[in-house]
Amino acid sequence: MQSMIKAMAGTPPHAHHPWPRRIVDADTWSALAAQLAEGRWTLAGLWGDAGAVHMALLDMSRGESQGELAVASLPCPTGQFPSVARRHPPAHRLERTIADLFGLEPVGAPDDRPWLDHGRWRVGHPLGITTETSGEGAPYAFLTAEGEGLHRIGVGPVHAGIIEPGHFRFTANGETVVRLEERLGYTHKGVESLMAGASLERAARLAGRISGDSTVAYSIAFARAAEAALGIEIPARAHWLRALMAELERIANHVGDIGAACNDAAFALMHAHTAVLRERVLRQSSACFGHRLMMDKVVPGGVAIDLDRAGAEGIRSLMATIRQAFPPLIELFDNTASLQDRTVGAGILSHALAHQYGCGGYVGRASGRAFDTRRDLAYPPYDSLRFDVPLFQEGDVNARLWVRIREVEQSLGLIDQLLEGMPSGDISVAIGHGPETREGIALVEGFRGDILCWLRLDPTGIVERCHLRDPSWFQWPVLEAAIEGNIVADFPLCNKSFNCSYSGHDL
Amino acid sequence: MRKLLFESLTRAPLTEAPPDMELADIAALATTLGDVARRRLGRSLSIREIDAGSCNGCELEIHALANAFYDLERFGLRFVASPRHADVLLVTGPVTRNMREALERTYNATPSPKWVVSVGDCAADGGCFAGSYAVVGGVSAVVPVDLHIAGCPPSPETLLKALVALIGHVSQGARAP
Numbered sequence: 209m210q211s212m213i214k215a216m217a218g219t220p221p222h223a224h225h226p227w228p229r230r231i232v233d234a235d236t237w238s239a240l241a242a243q244l245a246e247g248r249w250t251l252a253g254l255w256g257d258a259g260a261v262h263m264a265l266l267d268m269s270r271g272e273s274q275g276e277l278a279v280a281s282l283p284c285p286t287g288q289f290p291s292v293a294r295r296h297p298p299a300h301r302l303e304r305t306i307a308d309l310f311g312l313e314p315v316g317a318p319d320d321r322p323w324l325d326h327g328r329w330r331v332g333h334p335l336g337i338t339t340e341t342s343g344e345g346a347p348y349a350f351l352t353a354e355g356e357g358l359h360r361i362g363v364g365p366v367h368a369g370i371i372e373p374g375h376f377r378f379t380a381n382g383e384t385v386v387r388l389e390e391r392l393g394y395t396h397k398g399v400e401s402l403m404a405g406a407s408l409e410r411a412a413r414l415a416g417r418i419s420g421d422s423t424v425a426y427s428i429a430f431a432r433a434a435e436a437a438l439g440i441e442i443p444a445r446a447h448w449l450r451a452l453m454a455e456l457e458r459i460a461n462h463v464g465d466i467g468a469a470c471n472d473a474a475f476a477l478m479h480a481h482t483a484v485l486r487e488r489v490l491r492q493s494s495a496c497f498g499h500r501l502m503m504d505k506v507v508p509g510g511v512a513i514d515l516d517r518a519g520a521e522g523i524r525s526l527m528a529t530i531r532q533a534f535p536p537l538i539e540l541f542d543n544t545a546s547l548q549d550r551t552v553g554a555g556i557l558s559h560a561l562a563h564q565y566g567c568g569g570y571v572g573r574a575s576g577r578a579f580d581t582r583r584d585l586a587y588p589p590y591d592s593l594r595f596d597v598p599l600f601q602e603g604d605v606n607a608r609l610w611v612r613i614r615e616v617e618q619s620l621g622l623i624d625q626l627l628e629g630m631p632s633g634d635i636s637v638a639i640g641h642g643p644e645t646r647e648g649i650a651l652v653e654g655f656r657g658d659i660l661c662w663l664r665l666d667p668t669g670i671v672e673r674c675h676l677r678d679p680s681w682f683q684w685p686v687l688e689a690a691i692e693g694n695i696v697a698d699f700p701l702c703n704k705s706f707n708c709s710y711s712g713h714d715l
Numbered sequence: 716m717r718k719l720l721f722e723s724l725t726r727a728p729l730t731e732a733p734p735d736m737e738l739a740d741i742a743a744l745a746t747t748l749g750d751v752a753r754r755r756l757g758r759s760l761s762i763r764e765i766d767a768g769s770c771n772g773c774e775l776e777i778h779a780l781a782n783a784f785y786d787l788e789r790f791g792l793r794f795v796a797s798p799r800h801a802d803v804l805l806v807t808g809p810v811t812r813n814m815r816e817a818l819e820r821t822y823n824a825t826p827s828p829k830w831v832v833s834v835g836d837c838a839a840d841g842g843c844f845a846g847s848y849a850v851v852g853g854v855s856a857v858v859p860v861d862l863h864i865a866g867c868p869p870s871p872e873t874l875l876k877a878l879v880a881l882i883g884h885v886s887q888g889a890r891a892p
Contacts, residue, residue: 420772
């Protein structure tokens with residue numbers, strides 16, 4: 209940590225908690241980018257601000273459960289900053305987004321095409337110095353792949369199933385994918401502009417709607433950043449209830465998606481059974497917390513609803529049901545040769561890419577990257593709970609599903625411990641505001657991976673700037689690499705095994 | 716696998732009774748749907764779902780309609796992959812500016828007669844995303860909406876009630892002289 213802060217020679221700005229932020233000069237910024245490329249740090253976020261860019265770096269050099277985070281900020285008085293992507297490709301789309309939203313130019317960036325801005329907003333650089341645009345849309349130059357017999361297949365943004373919108377441009381040689389290029393941004397709702405100037409309460413509601421499947425994790429990330437900024441300690445019971453909701457959310461998504469992935473390999477029986485388990489989790493969540501997805505139940509200062517005795521009993525009996533129903537399904541998954549024929553060896557993500565991109569969640573953990581915020585930058589109550597971080601090396605669809613299977617088992621164990629050791633007491637504290645500008649940052653483990661939230665509150669407690677980085681930012685790009693050499697027909701299966709969020713990415 | 720299949724022979728099905736329809740629901744839907752709709756749709760509906768910028772919460776609950784508890788297909792409702800096969804477009808989200816054209820084109824690709832059902836609070840008027848530079852604000856600002864299902868997200872039960880009410884009226888209408 210000291211070494212990372214040393215590398216960020218610069219001055220500390222406003223109160224920034226719990227990890228440090230330093231204002232650096234362009235040389236230090238470029239040096240940090242070079243160190244990212246060497247693999248010394250992992251890029252945890254890169255976002256714009258009024259006249260500045262920020263970069264969050266993760267340092268895992270001290271080993272497991274000793275992770276540290278720090279933010280480097282570079283003022284851009286001329287509207288330019290040295291491109292990080294020039295040396296470190298994971299920064300590509302993040303820099304294109306900064307250019308779209310703030311009009312800050314990454315100098316030397318290899319790709320200057322817009323990313324989220326499709327030319328439809330009628331405004332250029334909506335978060336920076338705005339300009340008026342026609343809103344008629346702009347053509348997009350897809351990357352080329354040339355050779356005899358190659359053909360292109362365009363898919364989306366409206367897909368055949370009940371899924372989110374995005375465009376995939378395949379170049380194929382017969383059945384084999386030569387190149388996949390994603391085009392995202394269709395669900396861009398301008399959340400960050402809505403957050404600026406919002407009350408903490410309204411911003412928390414927006415944070416809970418960045419990606420509906422991870423609403424609990426997003427709400428925790430936002431609440432933790434706000435509490436860090438304001439220096440608020442919440443009651444222990446609130447921490448434990450948050451974790452309970454987060455683990456229920458994880459189980460619901462994992463069991464549902466395991467079945468849905470099998471369904472994409474034409475094995476509908478698994479889907480039918482796991483959908484029942486998912487529904488049971490959502491019903492119990494609704495019975496305990498009053499909402500099936502538990503939206504708006506985690507709030508800055510604590511949680512909005514307490515768990516009563518009947519609710520705890522209900523969750524215990526749900527855990528028993530899952531423990532009984534899940535193993536036979538896993539046995540079925542493990543013993544169906546026709547299914548394994550599809551999942552084993554499909555969509556392999558290399559260790560090198562998983563580490564370079566800092567892929568979070570099951571995508572990273574299926575490719576040998578053992579990172580889990582709950583363990584490596586532990587926050588309460590996980591620092592006092594026992595659990596393993598399942599790790600696989602193969603990097604294929606099968607490994608990603610196995611990570612999720614093992615994580616369901618871990619979450620069941622965590623929920624036992626949470627119900628057993630749940631402290632009594634209050635579930636929330638009142639939140640005020642600082643007498644000056646305050647900043648906070650949080651990294652929280654959602655089912656999909658680590659969610660970053662960075663927040664600046666003005667002296668009256670109004671949100672000045674909030675940035676939320678979905679784990680998908682570091683997973684979508686490597687899907688393009690994982691699909692290469694696979695057949696087009698395996699794309700739905702590979703895509704489902706990544707299960708990236710469109711809305712979370714597009715903001 | 717054999718064991719799982721045998722078990723499903725001996726166990727009672729999980730599928731629940733059709734939702735209890737409150738009269739108010741039906742009255743509201745009856746006014747929403749014209750007689751023409753009732754006559755033409757018969758007893759089955761093909762639905763094409765379009766995410767026009769939702770947070771994916773509505774999609775999760777629409778997905779749940781297919782699980783064993785709700786079993787949407789027993790009511791003659793089914794999701795289809797192409798707008799060309801659809802009678803009903805089920806649209807979620809506040810309609811982002813980036814999705815506006817895709818929604819219009821999907822609507823135009825759907826043969827008439829067709830009906831649009833908007834799902835979720837942001838599909839009504841943009842919800843908590845209203846006022847953003849990137850949001851058009853409500854499905855009806857882009858294509859004509861015949862029925863709105865409120866909720867953030869609406870529960871599968873609410874969705875099922877509305878869709879079954881739709882088809883119930885369809886069949887009543889079909890029997891009417």
